[in-house]
Amino acid sequence: MLKIPRRLAAPAVVGLAARPLRAETGWPNRPITLVVPNPPGGGTDFAARLFQDPLSRALGQQVVIENRSGGNGNVGILAVTRAEANGYTLLLQYSGYHGANPALTPDLGWDPNRDLAAVGMATIAPHVIFSGPAVRAATLAELVAHIRENPGRVTYASAGTGSIQNIAGLQLARRVGAPMLHVPYRGAAPALQDVVGGRVDIFITTPSSALSLLQGGGLRALAVASDTRLPALPEVPTTAEAGLPGYMVDAWFAVFAPSGVPLAIRERINAALREAAAMPRLRDVAAASGVVLKPLTVAEMEALARRDVEELGRVVREAGLRIE
Template sequence: MTQRRALLGIAAAIAAPRLAAPALAQAAWPNRTIRLVVPFTPAGTTDIAARILAERLTQRLGQNVIVENRPGAGGNVGTDVVAKAEPDGYSLVMCTISSSAINYTLYGARMPYRPEELAAVGLLIRVPNAIFVHPSLPVRTLAELVDYVKARPGQLNIGSSGIGTSLHMTGELLKLDAGIDLTHVPFRGAGPMLQECIAGRIEVGVDNLPSVIGHLRGGLLRTLAVTTATRTPALPDVPTTAEAGFPRVEATAWFGVQGPARLPRPIIDRISTEMNAIIKEPETARRLLELGGMTPDLTPDGGTSPDGFARFVAAEVEKWGEVVRRARVTVE
């Protein structure tokens, strides 16, 4: 009962400012530059998706939407900037499965923000993760990789874009399911990780498909599997982890938009409406598909409505919290 009252109190605290927000919402918004914070380094999937969205929002809103990279702590640094920002519609964050779901359990009491400090706006895309190796490694399937690693326990590295990201957790799921010993090497974003993989200093990598697909198609890295239940049209010849014999290694990364908790509902609805329109644009859909992105259909109403996205995020917090506990992942 005490916990329920506390939750009701949080909900009331969030809702109360929205009831008093009409004056702000009636102002001419937007009338200046909007910043879309990417809590990771440039060149990763979060950054790529954010720049596609920012370009289209700039044209549709009539004001510049600039991408601001604020990496650190698995997405916590940049996300916290927006969670603590003025709720005026000029500070938004490109949220991810890590920064808005996994990290709450992973960082625990050290999290600088809580779910109730962020307002859901909408889901943009979801993408498969790809498991790949440097071409010099003598393996061509995921099963061959597992056998290769079992013969060399602890000798090979697996790279990700940071502790607690869906890429890290995908690697942990593979280690648990296959019973293999790989040393996790986290980086501050996909860009630095891919550089090391291409150079051969990291033997195995996991990345969101949009940021690695060019290297996979170009032969700089060899794809072993994608982590979705079905094959992706972007790489139709690449098997899924289930087809490779590891059905429990399934992870779909997602990217959406959140703002400060007390962001006025009219502004939330306006951004959400524009996002919905952008997703349906043939050219934007083509660009996202070429990157390996999939339509945001994970929630009952597509995930692109604020309420639908809020429910989806809450479910993801619960789901990935269980994975973190099961894999016993911690941050120092």
């Protein structure tokens, strides 16, 4: 489980996000609820708690985290889409839910482009290709060769059908030119346990939950599926460095609001997010956990979210993945 200090922010937040926000619009004049559509622990909850205190200080009101899990994230997401569009209910959204869920589940009840409005980026989590003792691959090149030599027999774990890990495995198989066998789990923890135990060959996931297992030697990090190396794993090459350029898997965790929240309010929250992301202490905690802080404007976040709805949805539909 990811852990962060209770008080991460500096004693005072300075700059744009620190200016009083209530004089112009009357907002905010009461606590703000940030819904996390997952249980405590994990990447979404980590991102919310990383920014909770800095946002509270910058906005002048307490940001209260509410974990509302269930339905592959849909319980919490649906609650936010149905909330009043006044800026007092926000969502810490996960890209896998945002882009894949609408294609995975018929009659979902919410549309990412219609019912949610982008606010700003919290964290980006580059994925790492991990292998366990079941496959003798010390490098990504060796893994690629092994997959090609054993089409359909190399297994890869995921946190569930339609998850980012599932999509990452499908994309890797496509890039390599040979199929792999998908083994879905109910979350990342049991998936990691079976990779370390030799029951599944590989797992493509964020490094935060796997860092402790790397130290024990039961898990190997072959490559970071990003354009830069991670400070938490400085010796692990990128996929391009390891011979597989263009294969990149990033999950993002970002703040959204119900559709209809005024742009002025979203811009103010965005400014607070960007101010917080510049804090050295937040950046240090993020780096140690294997995530990246990359502030985006409202327009940039909106464009990224729409792109992922299209791209992840296409992969899900082409693979025929469904969750009834």
